[in-house]
Amino acid sequence: MDPRSELFNYTAGRFLANDAHRLLERRRVFNIPGLFNIIAEAMNCEAGQITDFRKLGEGGLNRIFLVTLDTKFQLVARIPYPLLIPKAYAIASEVATMDFLRLKGLPIPKVYSYSSTSNNEAATEYILMEYVEGNDLSQIWSDLKEDEIISLMDQLAKVESTLMSISFPAGGSIYYASDLKELTGSEGVTLDDHSESIASEKKGFCIGPDVSTPLWYGRRGQLDVFRGPYADAKSVLVAGANKELAYLERFGTPRAPYERFRREYYNYEQQPPSDHIRNLGYYLRLAPSLVPDDDTLSAFCIRHADLTDSNIRVSRDSGSLQIISVLDWQHAAVLPLFLLAGMPDFIQNEEDEVSQKMIKPTLPDGFDKLPEEDQDREREVLRRRLVHYHYTVSTATHNGIHHKGLVYPLNPFRRRIFTHASAMWEGETIKLLYALIDLVVGWKRIVTDGTPCPIVFTVEEINAAEKLYQALKSAESGERSLRNYVGYGDETWVPATHYETAKAFGQELKRMTLKAYADDKEMSEEGYAVVEANWPLDDMDEKELEEYK
Known part of the structure; x- marks a missing residue:
């Protein structure tokens, strides 16, 4: 088949910057007759019985085909x-x-066959x-009525309750013991579940290395660093930081911030890795x-790694809206409860004052007298x-x-600093x-036993950080405006239809931005050239792209 076929290439969208590079990362040529033979063997039929094979969808990391x-x-x-990492670990673990979760009664698709290698x-x-069958929740998400929202949040809370109630002896990611031994030579930490699997005749689940992307991204996959199984919450908290420290000590070189709209606030200068090395220390x-004082918050549990409205499948066959499946379990990890607790991004509305106060929301007084456009906005x-509101109540x-983790004092801060320390x-x-x-x-709000903080920041350091942080918030606001204007x-x-x-x-x-700079009498030619070279919607040099790996 023609390698240019849409079956092998990304057609759902384009990229305003480095389009060719991004499309290449999503291109995967494979042997269709060979895949048909694999399907036939898995489904106990003949390859000739496959009457239709078409692309069903394209996500961030995978291409989906419907086989009839x-x-x-x-x-x-x-x-x-090709951009999926760590590919073999991620597939085997998923x-x-x-x-494992389907055996626990959760609504998850049955696996017929798989290969974590090519x-x-x-x-x-x-x-x-x-x-x-059914619809992605994303297809109807913006049109839900209040009774449907209440029902769905109730169902979702029950699904998550079943999920998060499963106890684990260690942290990391779930594997078949035989797969993990093939990948690492180790069988990991055995899970006390000897049920026969659904995907194959394999038996025996275990906990092995954490497949979270920041632990493996780019050249980090070459590092011989600890990624689990984790014995306790402390080992989880330090694994990501130790990984990044090892990466910077081996590969770190000065570089400009990856997000080009932020570079202005660094005077367009390359930043040394030494600053981040110091802060990781x-x-x-x-x-x-x-680590919370309450041991129950450090218990290992599992949750969906990226729960969105597009990976929740719903049906109205019974007359009411029902969750029938939860999809896409890539990069799921078993972690302490306090690091997993939090609202899914598509649900949380935490910047809203009414949501912060957990007041039952209603339409404003005088709603009927508002212009139609304002009514739509208020709806x-x-x-x-x-x-x-209803997700919180149902939880x-x-x-x-989960609710205990949601309301535990300063828990969002614990998750935030852990995320920043583990990030690339x-x-x-x-x-x-x-x-x-x-x-x-x-410090005294986190550590209540009177232990003194071993780190001190000067007033000057605090003020400088505050100044930069606030400036970068302004930059982020400007970038959001650019996104909204252009629509990316x-x-x-x-x-794809909006690309040109x-x-x-x-x-x-x-052009308009650069004209404004050109009219600025205080802007030098050198300064103008730097601004032009860092426009966020232009292609970035491929070598520069590779530096961030």
Whole structure:
């Protein structure tokens, strides 16, 4: 088949910056007859019985195909993009996670067959799994009525309660023991569940290395660093920081911040890794203090790694809206409860004053007299508030384990500083530094036994960090405005049909911006050239892209 076929290439969108590079990361040519043979063997049929094979969708890391047999039976073949990391670990872990959780009664698609390597007839990694009828919640999310919101949040809280009630002897990610031994030579920490798996005749689940992306990204995968199984909460808190410290000590070189709209506030200068190395050292000294006093919050549990409205499948077959499946379990990890607690991004509305106070939301007085456009806006505000409110209420009612983590004092701060310390260094350290200052200044609120804080920041250091942090918040606001004007998402993604228009609009904004700079009498030619070279919607040099790995 023609390698240019849409079956092998990304067609759902384009990228305003480094489009060719981003598309190449998502291109996967494979052997279709070979895949058909694999499907036939897995489904106990003949390859000739496959009557239709078409692309069903494209996500951030995978391409989904719908396979139809002559019996009208349908299944899904999911093939990862080259950019998936750590590929073999991620696929092996996801399959075992899905099987393990399905055995616990959770609504998760059945896996028929999989390969975590390309050493097969299809010449690609793959997962064959059950096709679940229904709709993605994202298709109806913005149109839900209050009674449907209440029902869905109730169902979701119950699903999460079942999920988070499963206890684990260690942290990391779930694997089949035989798969993990093939990958690492170790069988990990055995899980006390000897049920036969759904995907194959394999038996025996275990906990092995954590597949969270920051632990493996780019050259980090070459590092011989500890990624689990974790014995306790402290070992989780320090693993990501130790990994990044090892990466910077081996590969770290000065670089400009990856986000180009932020570079102005660093005078367009490359930043040394030494600053981040120092702050990681501070974090590692303070990390043990982040473990909650309540031991139940440090218990290991599991949660979906990226719960969104697009990976919740719903049905109205029974007359009411029902959650029938939860999809996409890549990069799921078993971690302490306090690091998993939190509202999914598509549900939380925490910046809203009404949601913060947990007041039952209603439409404003005089709503009927508002112009139609204002009424639409108020309905959307109400919908967001209702989702936030009812998720919290349902979680308190059905998932006490999670609710305890949600309301535990300063727990969002614990998650935030852990995330910043584990993240990939992209030429900045301000997020970690700012969180460290918060920890040092508020030490007595976290550590209540009177132990003195071993780190001290001077007034000058605190003021400088505050100044930069606030300036960068302004930069983020400007970047959000640019996104809204041009209409792009993460990595400058736009729908394929919008690409030419968005590209032209972005270039026109660049022209207008540079004209304003040219008219500024205080702007030097050198300064103008620097601004032009760092326009966030232009291609970045490929060598520069590789530096951030």
